[in-house]
Amino acid sequence: MSQHLETPKQLSKRIGIPVSNVRYLIREDMLDHIYTAPGKRNPKIPIGAWEKYVALFTVKAEPKVAYSRQKG
Numbered sequence: 001m002s003q004h005l006e007t008p009k010q011l012s013k014r015i016g017i018p019v020s021n022v023r024y025l026i027r028e029d030m031l032d033h034i035y036t037a038p039g040k041r042n043p044k045i046p047i048g049a050w051e052k053y054v055a056l057f058t059v060k061a062e063p064k065v066a067y068s069r070q071k072g
Contacts, residue, residue, distance in 0.1 A: 005044035
């Protein structure tokens with residue numbers, strides 16, 4: 001079984017966000033990644049890591065509950 005990897009630049013191009021945002025997510029350990037060089041250099045992101053990140057950090061919208069103020 002082979003695992004496909006992409007660079008931060010490739011991921012940013014695929015999903016349409018700046019590469020600096022991808023690097024931030026890697027630096028903060030919010031996005032799955034591996035390092036292919038010593039000293040935490042040359043990070044690679046496994047295919048599917050972005051989808052996992054989105055599923056994990058999506059904030060579910062909740063309907064607002066209207067309340068009426070009663071005079072009395």
